[in-house]
Amino acid sequence: GASQVVRVAAAGEKVKLKAAMNHLAIINATKDQGVSIAVDKDGLIAAVGLDKEVEAQFPDAVWETVVNARKRSVVPGLVDAHTHPVWAGDRVHEFAMKLAGASYMEVHDAGGGINFTVEHTRAATEDDLLKLLLPRLQRMTRAGTTLVECKSGYGLDVQTEVKMLRVLEKARPHANLTISSTFCGAHSVPRDLTAEEATRLVIEEQLPAVKAGIVAGELQVDSIDVFCEQGVFDVDQSRRILEAGHREGLMINFHAEELHRLNAAEMGASLGAEAMSHLEKISEEGIAAMARAGTVGILLPTTAHILRLKPPPARAMIDGGVPVALGTDFNPNAFCLSMPVVMHLACVILKMSLNEALTAATLHAAHALRKAHSHGSIEPGKVADLVIVDEPRWEHLVYQLGGADQAISHVIKAGRVV
Ligand code: NIG
Ligand code: FE
Numbered sequence: 001g002a003s004q005v006v007r008v009a010a011a012g013e014k015v016k017l018k019a020a021m022n023h024l025a026i027i028n029a030t031k032d033q034g035v036s037i038a039v040d041k042d043g044l045i046a047a048v049g050l051d052k053e054v055e056a057q058f059p060d061a062v063w064e065t066v067v068n069a070r071k072r073s074v075v076p077g078l079v080d081a082h083t084h085p086v087w088a089g090d091r092v093h094e095f096a097m098k099l100a101g102a103s104y105m106e107v108h109d110a111g112g113g114i115n116f117t118v119e120h121t122r123a124a125t126e127d128d129l130l131k132l133l134l135p136r137l138q139r140m141t142r143a144g145t146t147l148v149e150c151k152s153g154y155g156l157d158v159q160t161e162v163k164m165l166r167v168l169e170k171a172r173p174h175a176n177l178t179i180s181s182t183f184c185g186a187h188s189v190p191r192d193l194t195a196e197e198a199t200r201l202v203i204e205e206q207l208p209a210v211k212a213g214i215v216a217g218e219l220q221v222d223s224i225d226v227f228c229e230q231g232v233f234d235v236d237q238s239r240r241i242l243e244a245g246h247r248e249g250l251m252i253n254f255h256a257e258e259l260h261r262l263n264a265a266e267m268g269a270s271l272g273a274e275a276m277s278h279l280e281k282i283s284e285e286g287i288a289a290m291a292r293a294g295t296v297g298i299l300l301p302t303t304a305h306i307l308r309l310k311p312p313p314a315r316a317m318i319d320g321g322v323p324v325a326l327g328t329d330f331n332p333n334a335f336c337l338s339m340p341v342v343m344h345l346a347c348v349i350l351k352m353s354l355n356e357a358l359t360a361a362t363l364h365a366a367h368a369l370r371k372a373h374s375h376g377s378i379e380p381g382k383v384a385d386l387v388i389v390d391e392p393r394w395e396h397l398v399y400q401l402g403g404a405d406q407a408i409s410h411v412i413k414a415g416r417v418v
Pocket of ligand 2: 331
């Protein structure tokens with residue numbers, strides 16, 4: 001009996017990834033009928049429509065759990081396309097340094113940043129890391145996330161990178177969300193190596209160890225990532241790492257054009273990358289190359305907000321035909337677990353519309369992870385991942401800044417309230 005169900009993709013339509021970002025397929029309640037979503041015993045969506053239409057499709061059904069969504073609205077489960085959730089050693093002390101004017105790279109070069117977290121993550125046991133990870137995933141779930149991309153990258157050595165990926169595997173059965181996991185051994189150059197040495201370490205030692213874990217059925221890794229940035233991995237080193245990962249069957253999904261314009265977007269597009277993140281400094285040519293390649297741009301408004309960067313050109317990217325997705329970028333620099341907060345920032349800072357923000361946080365984010373066939377919209381046959389907003393209009397999810405817990409009445413993962 002919901003007041004409003006936002007399906008995101010239009011009824012019966014194939015997933016539309018470009019111009020359709022601002023278009024939502026919304027079913028509104030009528031004077032005498034609400035909107036229903038039927039879920040089958042496998043947790044898949046069976047039907048969506050006005051109450052009587054849905055009931056008529058299943059005259060013999062025995063309805064088990066019914067969540068009453070009267071005076072509420074329903075949107076697809078949120079998809080967080082970029083996070084770094086496995087680590088020990090927060091960097092709350094660096095927050096004050098940054099507020100006082102230190103840049104991200106100044107903190108990094110002073111021995112802080114990623115390498116600080118690496119020391120603590122190397123020292124932590126698998127159990128320590130799992131204990132830190134699970135409540136973070138739980139907080140994401142409470143804020144409506146049902147599918148999340150999770151990166152390694154605070155090990156930078158073979159053992160710790162594999163340890164982080166194993167922690168993600170251990171989390172799967174406990175987490176109420178689906179995890180897409182990414183190997184990011186090239187997240188930073190370890191203190192004792194040059195970037196060239198680190199590139200070889202990633203390609204010749206870390207990647208084969210990850211591959212062995214996959215072959216042995218111990219790891220399920222979907223993508224490869226690298227921090228392509230001035231003073232970290234240059235475009236050529238990044239390309240070699242990404243190609244090596246791609247040869248092992250991983251999707252390409254990496255950090256590009258964040259602090260300096262290196263034309264990494266063009267490089268990624270030439271490799272047919274599935275996705276690139278950040279893109280604050282992308283050029284017009286980079287946007288055109290991504291649009292041609294169909295590469296998803298994952299925008300992370302928390303980073304620009306916290307580091308006081310010029311935000312990524314979301315409008316130019318959307319208008320230029322790039323499918324835009326959103327992520328929290330949760331990490332010790334950007335401590336945000338909430339996609340509704342990210343959607344709010346996307347609207348206010350990146351000048352995206354509410355409809356675009358919802359598409360970017362659901363269907364397009366699922367497509368960035370190549371899971372749009374099964375996730376990201378309310379369509380029969382897809383997994384029943386749903387967020388019930390405690391208001392008749394779904395926009396409350398974004399409008400109530402930081403109020404995700406109040407605006408969401410239920411999160412449903414594969415048909416079950418979690
Ligand atoms: O996406 N830019 C590189 N990686 C992260 C930051 C990680 C960290 O600072 O620990 C990002 O913002
Ligand atoms: Fe990141």
